[in-house]
Amino acid sequence: MAAVARWWRAGLPGLLVLLLLRGARAEQTEEHLKREHSLTKPYQGVGSSSSSLWDLMGNAMVTTQYVRLTPDMQSKQGAVWNRVPCYLRDWEMQVHFKIHGQGKKNLNGDGFAIWYTKDRMQPGPVFGSKDHFLGLGVFVDTYPNEEKQQERVFPYISAMVNNGSLTYDHDRDGRPTELGGCTAMVRNLNHDTFLVIRYVKRRLTIMIDIDGKHEWRDCIDMPGVHLPRGYFFGTSSVTGDLSDNHDITSLKLYQLTVERSPEEEKRDKEVFLPVVDNMKLPGVEAPLEPMSGLALFLIVFFSLVALVFAIVIGVIVYNKWQEQSRKRFY
Numbered sequence: 001m002a003a004v005a006r007w008w009r010a011g012l013p014g015l016l017v018l019l020l021l022r023g024a025r026a027e028q029t030e031e032h033l034k035r036e037h038s039l040t041k042p043y044q045g046v047g048s049s050s051s052s053l054w055d056l057m058g059n060a061m062v063t064t065q066y067v068r069l070t071p072d073m074q075s076k077q078g079a080v081w082n083r084v085p086c087y088l089r090d091w092e093m094q095v096h097f098k099i100h101g102q103g104k105k106n107l108n109g110d111g112f113a114i115w116y117t118k119d120r121m122q123p124g125p126v127f128g129s130k131d132h133f134l135g136l137g138v139f140v141d142t143y144p145n146e147e148k149q150q151e152r153v154f155p156y157i158s159a160m161v162n163n164g165s166l167t168y169d170h171d172r173d174g175r176p177t178e179l180g181g182c183t184a185m186v187r188n189l190n191h192d193t194f195l196v197i198r199y200v201k202r203r204l205t206i207m208i209d210i211d212g213k214h215e216w217r218d219c220i221d222m223p224g225v226h227l228p229r230g231y232f233f234g235t236s237s238v239t240g241d242l243s244d245n246h247d248i249t250s251l252k253l254y255q256l257t258v259e260r261s262p263e264e265e266k267r268d269k270e271v272f273l274p275v276v277d278n279m280k281l282p283g284v285e286a287p288l289e290p291m292s293g294l295a296l297f298l299i300v301f302f303s304l305v306a307l308v309f310a311i312v313i314g315v316i317v318y319n320k321w322q323e324q325s326r327k328r329f330y
């Protein structure tokens, strides 16, 4: 998969090469497709069967061609969440999506989010899902909320890792907490649009294929992202005064098999809260190790010794002082 992306980006010409690579891509990745974490046509049982692997929420609805998170109407909110927690260490999520509506540029909103979080099925203000989440959120933000922003062209894709303590600043389009991002003109296109989130050896890479050329374009590349295992994949969307159809054609989750050196094994050890290296997330100070019995004994012992010592010194000083004052008096 990675090799294929590199070949594509190298811009090799020729239809034959392209076809071969496409074949290789399908063959190579199909083996690792994890059906329990993938949402594909015809969305068997989604929203109707209790045995489905996916739950619908809010205004989300299923058709034969897509899962519509929100229709192009004001004040809608919808989501679809995987029921099965993901315990893979290295994975890739391919999102096939379509955003379209009547609104002219920048008169549409709000976009959608792709989640890998502990908190599933909880409506809230972050693209229709819970704020102060635990995990990763990738946002395809189609409406610029921050007023003075000439430097950033929307739609804009950004990512955020949260340990539950951070607030997504909606009025500033999440700038204070973003790991990175890129502009992506994804609305009202006639060709298919894709986004891929790759998480390998603690490196988070987000790429987009939105120009109809079957090429992945880099968007975010961030090493040192530590995400716990056992979180849930999901996607959510919200509309406000402005709206769009936010449609998910498929979510395909691939298991990636990589070899790790002993050092990498050590570096990639399990975490229980999301952490990003060299980035201060408030409230993640490591909890103090519970004190051992010996340490506690030593602290109490030396405190007592110090106390006795202080009392003795105090008594001596007091006696001396009394003696002196007596001398002075007589």
Ligand SMILES: [Ca+2]
Pocket (backbone or CB within 6 Å): 110, 141, 142, 143, 144, 145, 170, 173
């Ligand atoms: Ca926004």
